[in-house]
Amino acid sequence: MLLKDLNKENETKLALSDDILMNVEKCARYIGNEINSVVKNKNDIEIRFAMCFPDVYEIGMSHIGIQILYDMFNKYDDVWCERVYSPWTDLDLIMRERNIPLFALESQDPIKDFDFLGITIQYEMCYTNILQILDLAQIPLLAADRGDDMPIVIGGGPCAYNPEPICDFFDVFYIGEGEAVYRDFLDIYKECKANGESRREFLIKIAALGCFYVPSLYDVEYNDDNTIKSFKPNTAGVPEVVTKAIVKDMKNCDYPVKPVVPFIKCTQDRAVLEIQRGCIRGCRFCQAGELYRPVRERDVEDMKKKGLEILKNTGHEEISLSSLSSSDYSHLEELVDYLIDECSKNFINISLPSLRIDNYALDAFGKVQDVKKSSLTFAPEAGTQRMRNVINKGLTEEDILNGSRMAFERGWNKVKLYFMLGLPGETREDIEGIGVLCDKIAREFFDTVPKEERKNGPVQITASTSFFIPKPFTAFQWAPMNKRDEFLEKAYITRTSIISQLNQKRIKYNWHEADVSELEGVFARGDRRLNKVILNAYHKGCIYDAWGDMFDMDKWLCAFKEENVDMDFYTIRERSLDEILPWDFLDCGVNKEWLKKEWLNAKEGKVTPNCKVQCNGCGAAKYKTGICTGDGK
Amino acid sequence: MKVRIKFSKYSVMKYIGHLDIMRYFQKSMRRAGVDIAYSGGYSPHQIMSFAAPLGVGVESYGEYFDAEINSGHSNDIKNSLNEVMVKGIDILSVKLLPDNAQNAMASIAAALYYVSYKDDCNIKDYISEDDIVSLLKKESIFITKQTKKQEMEFDIRPHIYDIEIKDGFISLLVDASSAGNLKPLVVIRQLYENKNLEFNENQFKVIRIDMFTRIDEKLISLGDLGDEF
Numbered sequence: 001m002l003l004k005d006l007n008k009e010n011e012t013k014l015a016l017s018d019d020i021l022m023n024v025e026k027c028a029r030y031i032g033n034e035i036n037s038v039v040k041n042k043n044d045i046e047i048r049f050a051m052c053f054p055d056v057y058e059i060g061m062s063h064i065g066i067q068i069l070y071d072m073f074n075k076y077d078d079v080w081c082e083r084v085y086s087p088w089t090d091l092d093l094i095m096r097e098r099n100i101p102l103f104a105l106e107s108q109d110p111i112k113d114f115d116f117l118g119i120t121i122q123y124e125m126c127y128t129n130i131l132q133i134l135d136l137a138q139i140p141l142l143a144a145d146r147g148d149d150m151p152i153v154i155g156g157g158p159c160a161y162n163p164e165p166i167c168d169f170f171d172v173f174y175i176g177e178g179e180a181v182y183r184d185f186l187d188i189y190k191e192c193k194a195n196g197e198s199r200r201e202f203l204i205k206i207a208a209l210g211c212f213y214v215p216s217l218y219d220v221e222y223n224d225d226n227t228i229k230s231f232k233p234n235t236a237g238v239p240e241v242v243t244k245a246i247v248k249d250m251k252n253c254d255y256p257v258k259p260v261v262p263f264i265k266c267t268q269d270r271a272v273l274e275i276q277r278g279c280i281r282g283c284r285f286c287q288a289g290e291l292y293r294p295v296r297e298r299d300v301e302d303m304k305k306k307g308l309e310i311l312k313n314t315g316h317e318e319i320s321l322s323s324l325s326s327s328d329y330s331h332l333e334e335l336v337d338y339l340i341d342e343c344s345k346n347f348i349n350i351s352l353p354s355l356r357i358d359n360y361a362l363d364a365f366g367k368v369q370d371v372k373k374s375s376l377t378f379a380p381e382a383g384t385q386r387m388r389n390v391i392n393k394g395l396t397e398e399d400i401l402n403g404s405r406m407a408f409e410r411g412w413n414k415v416k417l418y419f420m421l422g423l424p425g426e427t428r429e430d431i432e433g434i435g436v437l438c439d440k441i442a443r444e445f446f447d448t449v450p451k452e453e454r455k456n457g458p459v460q461i462t463a464s465t466s467f468f469i470p471k472p473f474t475a476f477q478w479a480p481m482n483k484r485d486e487f488l489e490k491a492y493i494t495r496t497s498i499i500s501q502l503n504q505k506r507i508k509y510n511w512h513e514a515d516v517s518e519l520e521g522v523f524a525r526g527d528r529r530l531n532k533v534i535l536n537a538y539h540k541g542c543i544y545d546a547w548g549d550m551f552d553m554d555k556w557l558c559a560f561k562e563e564n565v566d567m568d569f570y571t572i573r574e575r576s577l578d579e580i581l582p583w584d585f586l587d588c589g590v591n592k593e594w595l596k597k598e599w600l601n602a603k604e605g606k607v608t609p610n611c612k613v614q615c616n617g618c619g620a621a622k623y624k625t626g627i628c629t630g631d632g633k
Numbered sequence: 634m635k636v637r638i639k640f641s642k643y644s645v646m647k648y649i650g651h652l653d654i655m656r657y658f659q660k661s662m663r664r665a666g667v668d669i670a671y672s673g674g675y676s677p678h679q680i681m682s683f684a685a686p687l688g689v690g691v692e693s694y695g696e697y698f699d700a701e702i703n704s705g706h707s708n709d710i711k712n713s714l715n716e717v718m719v720k721g722i723d724i725l726s727v728k729l730l731p732d733n734a735q736n737a738m739a740s741i742a743a744a745l746y747y748v749s750y751k752d753d754c755n756i757k758d759y760i761s762e763d764d765i766v767s768l769l770k771k772e773s774i775f776i777t778k779q780t781k782k783q784e785m786e787f788d789i790r791p792h793i794y795d796i797e798i799k800d801g802f803i804s805l806l807v808d809a810s811s812a813g814n815l816k817p818l819v820v821i822r823q824l825y826e827n828k829n830l831e832f833n834e835n836q837f838k839v840i841r842i843d844m845f846t847r848i849d850e851k852l853i854s855l856g857d858l859g860d861e862f
Contacts, residue, residue: 012644012720018751019835021648022690028653031645033719035660261660263653315660315717346663347671370675 015103015110016091024091028264029057032083032105035261036313038070039106040080047186048114049073049081050104050151054121054129055546060085061260062268064322065120065157069178071256079186082106083260084117086129087136089543089550095136102136111137115189117151119170121159124523125516125546127166131538134169141535143171143216148199152189160213161244161291162472164582165523165530167215172203175211175586176244177277179253184209207238211245213586214238220528226569228527228580243587248625250277250296257309261316270318270351271310273303275335279324280611280627282618284392284602285381285423287471288324290590293618295611296626300331304338311348319343320351327356328612340367354379357403362410372456375414376407382423383433389605390425392475392598397437404441408448408459415441415461421490421511422468422482424602431490435497435507438463442503464510465494467517471524472583473590475598481521481571487514515553516545522570527582533563591619635734636710637699639725639856643692643840646721651686657722658698664717667710670701684737684844684855685744685809695745695843697855699730699737707861728859735846737855742847743794744809746817749802751838756803760824765796765803767827774823793820794852806852809844 014021014031021027042048051070053060060066066083073081082104087095095102101110111117117137119130131141134153140146143153155163156174163173174181185206192202203214217238221229233240247253255274262269278295279288307319319339326332336352343350350368354377355361365374378400382388385397404415419434438461445459467487470479482490491511498507523530537559544550560567575581577596584592594617601608608616611627621628642654649657659679662669671677680701687693702710707727714724734740749756768774771790778787792808792815803824807815818834825832845852 014645018690022835027648027689028650031648033645033721035664035717035719263649263657265653265656312664312666315663317659317663347677 013108015100015108020091020094020098024094025088026057026264028262029085029088030091030105032108034263035315036258037083037106037260038074038081040074042080042107042109045080046078046190047080047116049079049116049118050084050111050114051081052084052111052117052119052133053086054119054126054133055086055544056088057085057262058264058266061262061266063120063122064259064272064274065122065178067256067259067272068274069118069120069182070260071258072179072182072254075254076183076186078190080106082114084111084133084137086132086544092132092136092543101138102133112139112151114151117153118174119153119155120157121155121166122157123546124159124165124520125551127523127534128538128542128545130166130169131535132543135538142168144168146171152199152202158288158291161287161586161588162524162526162583163213163215164528165526166534167528168531168535170215171199172206173213173215174245175213175242175588177246179247180245181209181211185212204235204237207235210239210243213242218585226529228582231580231582231585241585241587244291244589246589246623246625247277247296248623250626251299251302253298255298255302255306257306258313259310261314268320269316270320270349271307271314271316272320272322273307273310274298274322275303275326275329275332276323278626280328281325281394282392282598282608282610282616283381284390284475284598285420285468285471286324287474290473290595290618291588292324293589293620294623294626294628295328297329297331300335303335307339308342311346317347318349318351321353323353326353327361328610333360336364340364357399357407359406362406362412366410371411372413374412375416375462376404376412377416377418378403379418380437381418381420382426382430383419383435383437384430386605387423387426387430387433389607390602391423392602392608394607394610397440400437401440401444404444405448408445411456413445413449413454413456413459415459417441417461417463419463419465419494420468421465421494422487424468424470424476424479425605426490428493431493432497434463434465434494435499435501438498438507439501439503442501442506445506446503459506461507462510463494463498463507464512465491466512467514469517469521469524472581473588473595475595475602477525477581477595478575478577478579478599480574481518483568483572484514484518487517513548516548516551518567518571519545519553519556522567525582526570529563529565533559533565536563589618589620589623594618634702634704634862635699635730635732636702636705637697637728637730637734637737637855637859638710638714639727640696640698641692641694641723641725642687642696642721643694644721646719647690647692650689651683654687655681655683655698661714661717662700665710665713667700667713668703668705670703682736682738685741685814687841691839691841693841694725695841695854695856697737697844726856727861728856729862730859734858738811740846740855741809741811741844743806743845743852745842745845746805746807747799747802747840747842748805748817748821749838750836752836754836755801757798757800759830760798760803760828762798764824764828765798768820768824769793769796776819776823789815789819789823796820804842 073079084104152171154172155170160173206212207214217235219234223229276297278292280295381393470476540555670680684697711727773788774790775786778785792813795806797804805817822832844855
């Protein structure tokens with residue numbers, strides 16, 4: 001075999017030299033070539049779209065949203081969609097030193113030459129990574145500084161429902177579900193390009209579609225107390241309210257059957273089947289439940305078929321179901337039973353989502369998990385029934401104890417419980433209730449399982465608390481957020497309560513850091529004035545803020561101080577019901593009047609039943625799809 | 634049935650590490666619909682074992698793994714696997730081994746490597762036929778090896794089986810057994826240092842050409858064992 005023959009046929013173009021790849025961590029992050037990745041001939045397509053998840057490859061590849069959009073775009077003959085993720089810090093440094101522009105994985109071409117850069121924004125702590133992506137791509141950080149030759153930077157995902165803190169960095173935000181309106185968007189783009197129209201003219205045209213927010217076309221005025229005085233379009237033809245776009249016919253909505261399979265181990269290394277979108281429950285703290293209303297189920301026969309296709313096309317050894325509240329999927333048992341059947345034939349594991357704990361769920365869990373090793377999970381979120389009613393979390397103590405007892409009878413002995421601290425109206429008694437509840441579960445175990453039958457040892461309970469952050473478009477968007485000191489004190493009260501329980505040795509307590517929560521709280525309900533803070537923090541070196549060991553609160557505090565912005569203004573105030581909120585110009589389907597009603601209900605501890613029980617008139621019915629019937633009253 | 638599968642790994646796939654390659658093949662078996670056997674027990678896994686790990690950055694045209702399959706034929710398995718491969722990995726052969734065959738990892742005795750410069754330099758400009766002859770003439774060649782606890786002197790000469798200089802590259806046949814595995818660049822370093830030439834391992838490209846087992850004192854390619862079926 002001649003060496004030169006080997007060399008010639010086997011060279012593939014890579015953006016990074018061998019020298020660099022051999023000296024960075026997990027170089028497989030940057031080479032593409034994965035199973036099911038799509039390579040097209042750039043001469044055969046008209047639009048190049050770079051889809052970005054602003055975190056490292058392993059995190060980004062675990063996100064199903066990008067797989068859905070990637071699949072959708074690549075099914076269009078005139079579009080090539082490629083992926084791009086945040087380079088890790090080691091490569092980031094090298095790219096800056098050697099002036100290597102950020103590239104997409106499939107073609108290894110610089111993304112600054114693409115038509116679009118789409119960035120999915122799933123959580124607030126990735127904001128500095130957005131700047132890293134733009135910076136490394138050699139795209140001006142501020143939209144106002146970009147020429148028409150730069151890609152159009154478009155943001156989407158849950159954080160796009162309060163895009164104001166990062167609006168200076170984006171040309172446009174897509175509000176809602178990507179499958180709904182992107183084709184029209186692209187057609188208008190092609191038209192404008194063919195007619196030689198400017199970037200601005202294009203943006204005005206798509207703003208008129210109604211679900212695209214173009215920050216440059218709106219102006220904000222502030223009152224003396226820094227609340228918003230007015231928020232208005234500054235150009236004719238631009239809507240005052242931007243309304244989310246959703247998929248109306250979920251049963252016939254496409255779903256990727258050839259998702260890209262990473263080589264390296266990612267956070268989620270399995271096939272994912274989305275079974276429905278939205279949620280009926282209306283827990284008052286939950287933003288996702290509101291943003292994705294109304295709940296729309298996918299067709300169960302279609303899901304069965306697609307589930308098997310995905311497994312065949314990927315070779316994954318595990319499949320999981322994804323939805324906000326899987327127990328509410330009307331065909332859950334049918335689908336799970338089918339998958340358990342099919343998968344056991346082929347040695348494929350099933351990862352069941354959190355289910356309401358009843359006999360069916362326990363049966364199913366028992367079939368797919370090692371009862372000795374896995375835990376039962378409950379998310380009471382609050383320690384007392386009173387508090388659970390305030391947050392409209394329908395889980396009762398009876399549900400939890402009954403469910404636990406049934407599980408213990410079948411051999412489970414590990415229980416995980418999730419709570420939040422800092423919920424509106426929370427009292428000391430509510431917090432101590434966490435310890436009391438854990439102890440009751442422990443007692444249930446000892447009452448249910450006689451000593452001889454404790455084959456796996458005594459019960460082990462793990463209670464985790466996170467800190468409550470009020471989010472836009474929830475009943476709690478007016479609620480004050482606790483201060484850092486208050487959070488820490490509450491964690492202390494929780495711990496003390498747990499330690500003082502009879503069965504304290506059986507209860508482990510995990511709690512989260514408060515600093516990141518505080519910052520998340522600022523961005524969640526922030527306004528335009530935060531753009532300069534984020535820019536400042538980025539220039540100080542803040543990056544990968546979602547990563548505990550990379551997060552540097554001091555730099556952020558310094559950035560806030562230098563830009564003269566007060567964090568507390570965004571977090572600890574209880575906002576008045578008449579205040580113009582930075583996200584009021586967006587319509588997520590749920591109207592503000594209804595959220596106000598829910599806020600007042602919360603204060604009275606009144607429970608609102610779920611959508612299956614009765615329609616509460618949140619406003620989502622105007623989409624006339626999914627669980628909503630009627631004319632949107 | 635025990636089969637031995639030979640594959641190549643080149644181009645961008647050289648950047649994927651051994652553990653990830655193993656997981657890649659587990660998924661590939663499923664995609665291709667190969668009737669592979671699973672172990673028993675609570676968490677069954679595919680019965681598959683790899684001959685030798687290949688370092689990141691090294692290309693190879695002779696990698697092997699053994700697998701236990703329930704049914705199938707050489708060509709069908711080879712074709713169905715090749716249909717689901719990515720660019721940079723090719724299935725070269727699928728052969729049936731006798732039931733008593735030693736597993737791939739235990740049977741490795743030697744490996745053949747080609748070493749050249751990554752860029753356009755010709756290694757022949759630095760190392761001559763005579764340099765190789767004089768290295769091979771030595772009865773022992775000691776290098777210092779850093780183990781966890783201490784530095785040790787280690788004689789590499791008995792682990793070097795053959796060296797040849799070709800146009801543009803050096804061909805090395807070295808010990809690849811688990812006890813005596815010798816990395817090719819260690820030998821190249823010796824050649825350079827013997828001539829007081831500066832040696833920078835980053836400048837070199839290493840390709841593994843094949844792996845061998847020893848039968849009756851002779852080195853036989855792992856791919857020559859077994860038969861098409």
